[in-house]
Amino acid sequence: MGPFFNGYLEIFYMIKRIISLSIILTIGGILLLSFTTTKKSDFSAYSTAGLDLYYIAPNFNEIEDDNTFVSPELGKSYLGFKEAVAFKESRGDYGVVNQFGYMGKYQFGKSTLDLIGVRGISRNEFLKNPKLQEKAFYAYLSRNKWVLRRDIKWFVGKTMNGVEVTESGILAAAHLGGPNAVKRYLRTGGVEGFADAFGTTVRYYMKRFGGYDTSFVVPNRKAKVVL
Numbered sequence: 001m002g003p004f005f006n007g008y009l010e011i012f013y014m015i016k017r018i019i020s021l022s023i024i025l026t027i028g029g030i031l032l033l034s035f036t037t038t039k040k041s042d043f044s045a046y047s048t049a050g051l052d053l054y055y056i057a058p059n060f061n062e063i064e065d066d067n068t069f070v071s072p073e074l075g076k077s078y079l080g081f082k083e084a085v086a087f088k089e090s091r092g093d094y095g096v097v098n099q100f101g102y103m104g105k106y107q108f109g110k111s112t113l114d115l116i117g118v119r120g121i122s123r124n125e126f127l128k129n130p131k132l133q134e135k136a137f138y139a140y141l142s143r144n145k146w147v148l149r150r151d152i153k154w155f156v157g158k159t160m161n162g163v164e165v166t167e168s169g170i171l172a173a174a175h176l177g178g179p180n181a182v183k184r185y186l187r188t189g190g191v192e193g194f195a196d197a198f199g200t201t202v203r204y205y206m207k208r209f210g211g212y213d214t215s216f217v218v219p220n221r222k223a224k225v226v227l
Helices: 003-034 060-064 078-090 110-115 123-127 130-147 149-155 167-177 179-187 202-208
Strands: none
Touching: 078 130, 078 167, 110 130, 130 149, 130 167, 149 167, 149 179, 167 179, 167 202, 179 202
């Protein structure tokens, strides 16, 4: 026989060996599976049923400044509330101005002061007038309490992002970010939040200033400071 025919024979025997090997491997696999005990995996130990899977990670500013100021004498009264807010805002300093231009004991911006009728006075005049700053704080609280009256009615007593909603918490958060930011936070179930230039959040203020008695504050849509 010629070399051409011999080449075909070699190819034929090679294919035959490959097919035989494939058959052996297939049969071996079937036999191995037939002797393997079928067992369902038990994942019950890894169940997340009943766990709170919504986590709020505080930012660095909130971690570093987590010492809540509570006056033993004033307690959870309205005076205790305003002094606690003042301590967080400025350490209670009437004369301080921060790097963003917010002024005084309660860190007011110019647009907010305009809103409550504090116009026509200089920054230095405002900083040197504690009585005016106290009036401005109350007027802004009074206006915000009117703007947020429905939200106070709907959400006080509920828990949102692990924090109980209280009237004082709502009013403090409105001082931080404005009443509209608090509305968005509450009406989206805490999904749409707000953080100021320092990274302080609505949730943090609601937690930190919750539980004070702010019934002293009368809601007033047209609250203004009488100079």
